[in-house]
Amino acid sequence: MSLGMAxxxxxxxxxxxxxxxxxxxxxxxxxxxxxxxxxxxxxxxxQETVELTISAAASLTDAMKEIETNYExxxxxxxxxxxxxxxxxxxxxxxxxxxxxxxxxxxxxxxNALVDENLIASADQKNLLQNSLxxxxxxxxxxxxxxxxxxxxxxxxxxxxxxxESVPAxxxxxxALTNANLWDQLESKLVQGKDVRQxxxxxxxxxxxxxxxxxxxxxxxxxVKIAFEVxxxxxxxxxxxxxxxxxxxxxxxxxxFYVYLQTPEVLDVFAKYGFSxxx
Numbered sequence: 560m561s562l563g564m565a566x567x568x569x570x571x572x573x574x575x576x577x578x579x580x581x582x583x584x585x586x587x588x589x590x591x592x593x594x595x596x597x598x599x600x601x602x603x604x605x606q607e608t609v610e611l612t613i614s615a616a617a618s619l620t621d622a623m624k625e626i627e628t629n630y631e632x633x634x635x636x637x638x639x640x641x642x643x644x645x646x647x648x649x650x651x652x653x654x655x656x657x658x659x660x661x662x663x664x665x666x667x668x669x670x671n672a673l674v675d676e677n678l679i680a681s682a683d684q685k686n687l688l689q690n691s692l693x694x695x696x697x698x699x700x701x702x703x704x705x706x707x708x709x710x711x712x713x714x715x716x717x718x719x720x721x722x723x724e725s726v727p728a729x730x731x732x733x734x735a736l737t738n739a740n741l742w743d744q745l746e747s748k749l750v751q752g753k754d755v756r757q758x759x760x761x762x763x764x765x766x767x768x769x770x771x772x773x774x775x776x777x778x779x780x781x782x783v784k785i786a787f788e789v790x791x792x793x794x795x796x797x798x799x800x801x802x803x804x805x806x807x808x809x810x811x812x813x814x815x816f817y818v819y820l821q822t823p824e825v826l827d828v829f830a831k832y833g834f835s836x837x838x
Contacts, residue, residue, distance in 0.1 A: 606636045609812050612658050614642045614649040616665035616799065617754040618690065618728070618773045622832040626825055630816070637812060645754040647725030653678060653804065660807040661816060663687065663799060665755075665773075666727035670800040677805065684802030687820060688829055689837040690773045692731050692789040692797060695762050697782065702768060704786040707739045710748070710769055718748045719761040719770035728755040731794040732771035738793045759783065773797065775833035798837055 615623055620643050627639045642649065642659065650669040653659050654676065662679065664670045667686070673679040696704055702714050710718055721729025729751065736742040750767055752758035755776055761767040763782040777785050801820055807813045819825060826836055 608636050608638055609809050610638045610640055611660045611809060611812055611816060612640045612642060613661045613663065613816075614644070614653065614657075614659045615661075615663040616646050616649070616727070617643045617756045618665055618776055619643070619663060619799070620756065621779055622775075622829050622834065625828055626820075629824075629828075630819060634815075637816075639816075643754075643756075645721065645726040647722075647727075648753075659804050660809055660813040661801065661803060663801045663820075664727075665690070665797065665799055666730065666795075667798050667800055669727070670802055673802065679802040680805055683805070683817070684800055685821075686798050686837050687801040688799035688834040690775055690797040690799065690834055691791060692728065692735065692771060692794060693774045693777050694769055694771055694786045694789065695759070695777050695783040696769050696786045697762055697765055698784050700768065700784075704769055706787055707736060707741050707789075709786075711741065711744055715768045716748065717750050717761075717767045717769075718745060719750050719752055719758045719767035721755050721758055721771075722751045722753065726752070726754055726758075727797065728758070728771060728773055731789075731797060734794040735771075735789045773833075778833045796837075799834070 613623070623641055627641065631637060631639060642652075646664040646666050646669040649662065650664070650672055653662060653673060662670065662673065670679065670684055674681050674684060694704065694707075694710070696702055702712070703709060704715065709715070720732040721727070723729040723733040733742060736745060750761060752761060755772050758767075758770045759772050759776050759780060762770040763780055769786065771789070774785070774788070777783060801817065803813050803817050830836075
Protein backbone atom coordinates (compact mmCIF):
# COMPACT_ATOMS: atom_id res chain seq x y z
CA MET A 560 0.00 0.00 0.00
CA SER A 561 2.86 2.41 0.86
CA LEU A 562 4.48 1.69 -2.50
CA GLY A 563 1.19 2.35 -4.31
CA MET A 564 0.69 5.69 -2.54
CA ALA A 565 4.21 6.77 -3.47
CA UNK A 566 3.61 5.99 -7.13
CA UNK A 567 0.35 7.96 -7.17
CA UNK A 568 2.00 11.01 -5.56
CA UNK A 569 4.91 10.85 -7.97
CA UNK A 570 2.55 10.75 -10.94
CA UNK A 571 0.62 13.79 -9.68
CA UNK A 572 3.87 15.73 -9.21
CA UNK A 573 5.02 14.95 -12.74
CA UNK A 574 1.66 16.06 -14.14
CA UNK A 575 1.83 19.34 -12.23
CA UNK A 576 5.37 20.02 -13.49
CA UNK A 577 4.26 19.30 -17.04
CA UNK A 578 1.29 21.65 -16.75
CA UNK A 579 3.42 24.44 -15.28
CA UNK A 580 6.00 24.02 -17.99
CA UNK A 581 3.32 24.18 -20.69
CA UNK A 582 1.70 27.36 -19.40
CA UNK A 583 5.09 29.04 -18.88
CA UNK A 584 6.32 28.42 -22.42
CA UNK A 585 3.14 28.95 -24.40
CA UNK A 586 2.78 32.77 -23.98
CA UNK A 587 6.36 33.28 -25.17
CA UNK A 588 5.99 31.12 -28.26
CA UNK A 589 2.62 32.59 -29.23
CA UNK A 590 3.51 36.27 -28.66
CA UNK A 591 4.03 38.12 -31.98
CA UNK A 592 7.50 39.53 -32.45
CA UNK A 593 7.81 43.03 -33.91
CA UNK A 594 10.01 43.76 -36.88
CA UNK A 595 12.12 45.97 -34.66
CA UNK A 596 12.74 43.10 -32.25
CA UNK A 597 13.65 40.82 -35.13
CA UNK A 598 16.06 43.38 -36.54
CA UNK A 599 17.76 44.03 -33.23
CA UNK A 600 18.09 40.33 -32.55
CA UNK A 601 19.48 39.46 -35.96
CA UNK A 602 21.58 42.58 -36.59
CA UNK A 603 24.36 43.12 -34.09
CA UNK A 604 26.31 45.47 -36.37
CA UNK A 605 25.36 49.21 -36.17
CA GLN A 606 23.64 50.37 -39.37
CA GLU A 607 25.78 52.63 -41.56
CA THR A 608 24.53 56.20 -42.01
CA VAL A 609 23.42 57.06 -45.53
CA GLU A 610 23.74 60.66 -46.67
CA LEU A 611 21.22 61.87 -49.25
CA THR A 612 21.87 65.11 -51.12
CA ILE A 613 18.73 67.05 -52.03
CA SER A 614 19.11 69.85 -54.58
CA ALA A 615 16.07 72.05 -54.02
CA ALA A 616 14.77 75.44 -55.12
CA ALA A 617 15.63 78.20 -52.64
CA SER A 618 11.95 78.96 -52.06
CA LEU A 619 11.60 75.54 -50.39
CA THR A 620 14.16 76.31 -47.66
CA ASP A 621 11.87 76.78 -44.66
CA ALA A 622 9.49 73.92 -45.45
CA MET A 623 12.35 71.53 -46.18
CA LYS A 624 14.09 72.32 -42.89
CA GLU A 625 11.00 71.18 -41.01
CA ILE A 626 10.65 68.10 -43.20
CA GLU A 627 14.34 67.31 -42.61
CA THR A 628 13.86 67.30 -38.84
CA ASN A 629 10.80 65.05 -39.01
CA TYR A 630 12.36 62.61 -41.46
CA GLU A 631 15.66 62.20 -39.63
CA UNK A 632 13.86 61.57 -36.35
CA UNK A 633 11.92 58.73 -37.99
CA UNK A 634 14.97 57.48 -39.94
CA UNK A 635 18.02 57.83 -37.64
CA UNK A 636 20.37 56.25 -40.19
CA UNK A 637 19.51 58.76 -42.93
CA UNK A 638 21.19 62.18 -43.07
CA UNK A 639 19.65 64.73 -45.43
CA UNK A 640 22.01 67.31 -46.92
CA UNK A 641 20.24 70.16 -48.72
CA UNK A 642 21.69 72.21 -51.53
CA UNK A 643 19.38 75.21 -51.97
CA UNK A 644 19.65 77.57 -54.92
CA UNK A 645 18.11 78.81 -58.14
CA UNK A 646 16.60 75.93 -60.13
CA UNK A 647 18.59 76.80 -63.24
CA UNK A 648 21.86 76.82 -61.32
CA UNK A 649 20.99 73.49 -59.65
CA UNK A 650 20.17 72.00 -63.04
CA UNK A 651 23.58 73.04 -64.35
CA UNK A 652 25.32 71.55 -61.31
CA UNK A 653 23.62 68.20 -61.89
CA UNK A 654 24.51 68.32 -65.59
CA UNK A 655 28.15 68.90 -64.63
CA UNK A 656 28.18 65.86 -62.35
CA UNK A 657 27.68 67.45 -58.92
CA UNK A 658 26.55 64.82 -56.40
CA UNK A 659 22.77 64.74 -55.91
CA UNK A 660 20.14 62.11 -55.21
CA UNK A 661 16.91 64.14 -55.46
CA UNK A 662 16.08 67.31 -57.41
CA UNK A 663 13.13 69.56 -56.55
CA UNK A 664 12.76 72.34 -59.09
CA UNK A 665 10.66 75.51 -59.04
CA UNK A 666 10.01 75.15 -62.76
CA UNK A 667 9.01 72.32 -65.04
CA UNK A 668 11.51 73.37 -67.71
CA UNK A 669 14.52 72.57 -65.52
CA UNK A 670 13.20 69.10 -64.73
CA ASN A 671 12.33 68.47 -68.38
CA ALA A 672 15.86 69.38 -69.42
CA LEU A 673 17.34 66.73 -67.12
CA VAL A 674 14.81 64.15 -68.33
CA ASP A 675 15.75 64.93 -71.94
CA GLU A 676 19.41 64.39 -71.04
CA ASN A 677 18.60 61.04 -69.35
CA LEU A 678 19.84 62.35 -66.01
CA ILE A 679 16.38 61.73 -64.53
CA ALA A 680 14.09 58.97 -65.77
CA SER A 681 10.68 60.14 -66.91
CA ALA A 682 9.04 57.57 -64.62
CA ASP A 683 11.06 58.89 -61.64
CA GLN A 684 9.66 62.43 -61.60
CA LYS A 685 6.30 64.05 -61.01
CA ASN A 686 4.73 67.40 -60.26
CA LEU A 687 4.71 67.91 -56.48
CA LEU A 688 3.63 71.47 -55.63
CA GLN A 689 2.49 74.79 -56.99
CA ASN A 690 3.29 78.35 -55.94
CA SER A 691 2.08 81.83 -56.86
CA LEU A 692 3.92 85.03 -57.75
CA UNK A 693 3.43 88.23 -55.72
CA UNK A 694 4.87 91.73 -55.68
CA UNK A 695 6.24 92.87 -52.33
CA UNK A 696 7.32 96.21 -50.84
CA UNK A 697 9.10 97.00 -47.55
CA UNK A 698 6.80 96.72 -44.53
CA UNK A 699 7.16 100.45 -43.75
CA UNK A 700 6.80 101.64 -47.35
CA UNK A 701 4.25 104.34 -48.11
CA UNK A 702 4.33 103.70 -51.85
CA UNK A 703 0.87 102.98 -53.25
CA UNK A 704 1.53 99.83 -55.26
CA UNK A 705 -1.48 97.70 -56.14
CA UNK A 706 -0.65 96.54 -59.68
CA UNK A 707 2.18 96.33 -62.20
CA UNK A 708 1.45 99.79 -63.62
CA UNK A 709 2.12 101.38 -60.22
CA UNK A 710 5.72 100.20 -60.44
CA UNK A 711 6.34 102.83 -63.12
CA UNK A 712 5.78 105.66 -60.61
CA UNK A 713 8.77 107.92 -59.91
CA UNK A 714 8.62 107.02 -56.22
CA UNK A 715 9.56 103.43 -57.12
CA UNK A 716 13.25 103.66 -57.94
CA UNK A 717 14.21 99.98 -58.03
CA UNK A 718 12.36 96.71 -58.62
CA UNK A 719 14.07 93.42 -57.74
CA UNK A 720 13.55 90.19 -59.68
CA UNK A 721 15.44 86.93 -59.96
CA UNK A 722 17.75 86.54 -62.95
CA UNK A 723 15.21 85.48 -65.61
CA GLU A 724 17.61 83.04 -67.28
CA SER A 725 18.20 80.95 -64.15
CA VAL A 726 15.62 81.89 -61.49
CA PRO A 727 12.09 80.66 -62.27
CA ALA A 728 10.45 83.43 -60.21
CA UNK A 729 12.39 85.91 -62.34
CA UNK A 730 11.22 84.14 -65.50
CA UNK A 731 7.61 84.37 -64.35
CA UNK A 732 8.02 88.03 -63.39
CA UNK A 733 9.43 88.86 -66.82
CA UNK A 734 6.52 87.02 -68.45
CA ALA A 735 3.96 88.95 -66.40
CA LEU A 736 5.60 92.32 -67.06
CA THR A 737 5.94 91.54 -70.77
CA ASN A 738 2.26 90.57 -70.98
CA ALA A 739 1.41 93.85 -69.24
CA ASN A 740 3.55 95.70 -71.83
CA LEU A 741 5.76 97.07 -69.04
CA TRP A 742 9.01 95.13 -69.37
CA ASP A 743 10.78 97.68 -71.57
CA GLN A 744 9.52 100.56 -69.45
CA LEU A 745 10.70 99.03 -66.17
CA GLU A 746 13.93 97.43 -67.37
CA SER A 747 16.10 100.36 -66.26
CA LYS A 748 14.74 100.02 -62.70
CA LEU A 749 15.41 96.32 -62.37
CA VAL A 750 17.98 94.81 -60.00
CA GLN A 751 18.51 91.07 -60.37
CA GLY A 752 19.04 88.53 -57.60
CA LYS A 753 20.80 85.16 -57.87
CA ASP A 754 17.75 83.46 -56.36
CA VAL A 755 14.37 84.36 -54.93
CA ARG A 756 15.70 84.64 -51.38
CA GLN A 757 18.16 87.32 -52.45
CA UNK A 758 15.30 89.25 -54.04
CA UNK A 759 13.43 89.02 -50.74
CA UNK A 760 16.51 90.32 -48.92
CA UNK A 761 16.83 93.29 -51.30
CA UNK A 762 13.31 94.41 -50.40
CA UNK A 763 13.68 93.61 -46.67
CA UNK A 764 16.76 95.83 -46.41
CA UNK A 765 15.31 98.66 -48.51
CA UNK A 766 17.81 98.12 -51.32
CA UNK A 767 14.79 97.70 -53.61
CA UNK A 768 11.46 99.54 -53.41
CA UNK A 769 9.58 96.51 -54.70
CA UNK A 770 10.26 92.98 -55.83
CA UNK A 771 8.74 89.84 -57.29
CA UNK A 772 8.90 86.70 -55.15
CA UNK A 773 6.76 83.68 -54.44
CA UNK A 774 3.91 84.04 -51.99
CA UNK A 775 5.63 81.44 -49.80
CA UNK A 776 8.71 83.67 -49.50
CA UNK A 777 6.69 86.76 -48.65
CA UNK A 778 4.93 84.89 -45.84
CA UNK A 779 8.26 84.09 -44.14
CA UNK A 780 9.15 87.73 -43.49
CA UNK A 781 7.62 90.45 -41.33
CA UNK A 782 9.89 93.01 -42.99
CA VAL A 783 7.89 93.02 -46.22
CA LYS A 784 4.24 93.16 -47.18
CA ILE A 785 2.44 91.83 -50.22
CA ALA A 786 1.50 94.70 -52.52
CA PHE A 787 -0.52 92.52 -54.91
CA GLU A 788 -0.78 89.00 -56.28
CA VAL A 789 0.20 88.68 -59.92
CA UNK A 790 -2.55 87.43 -62.24
CA UNK A 791 -1.89 83.71 -62.70
CA UNK A 792 -3.03 83.95 -66.30
CA UNK A 793 -0.11 86.26 -67.07
CA UNK A 794 2.68 83.74 -66.45
CA UNK A 795 3.46 80.04 -66.76
CA UNK A 796 2.12 78.00 -63.79
CA UNK A 797 4.75 77.88 -61.03
CA UNK A 798 4.90 74.10 -60.67
CA UNK A 799 7.47 72.28 -58.53
CA UNK A 800 8.40 68.84 -59.89
CA UNK A 801 10.50 66.36 -57.91
CA UNK A 802 12.72 63.67 -59.42
CA UNK A 803 15.29 60.99 -58.56
CA UNK A 804 18.73 61.50 -60.08
CA UNK A 805 19.52 58.53 -62.34
CA UNK A 806 23.10 58.27 -61.07
CA UNK A 807 22.24 58.15 -57.37
CA UNK A 808 24.39 55.77 -55.33
CA UNK A 809 21.59 55.32 -52.79
CA UNK A 810 18.69 54.25 -54.97
CA UNK A 811 16.60 52.60 -52.26
CA UNK A 812 16.92 55.49 -49.81
CA UNK A 813 16.30 58.07 -52.54
CA UNK A 814 13.13 56.28 -53.62
CA UNK A 815 11.92 56.17 -50.01
CA PHE A 816 12.39 59.92 -49.57
CA TYR A 817 10.81 60.61 -52.99
CA VAL A 818 7.69 58.72 -51.88
CA TYR A 819 7.75 60.39 -48.45
CA LEU A 820 7.61 63.86 -50.03
CA GLN A 821 4.27 62.90 -51.60
CA THR A 822 2.60 61.72 -48.39
CA PRO A 823 -0.32 63.68 -46.85
CA GLU A 824 1.69 64.56 -43.73
CA VAL A 825 4.44 66.19 -45.79
CA LEU A 826 2.02 67.94 -48.14
CA ASP A 827 0.42 69.43 -45.00
CA VAL A 828 3.82 70.87 -44.05
CA PHE A 829 4.18 72.43 -47.51
CA ALA A 830 0.64 73.84 -47.23
CA LYS A 831 1.55 75.47 -43.92
CA TYR A 832 4.25 77.42 -45.75
CA GLY A 833 1.87 78.58 -48.48
CA PHE A 834 2.35 75.96 -51.18
CA SER A 835 -0.60 74.24 -52.85
CA UNK A 836 -0.98 70.81 -54.41
CA UNK A 837 -1.49 71.09 -58.19
CA UNK A 838 -4.80 69.80 -59.53
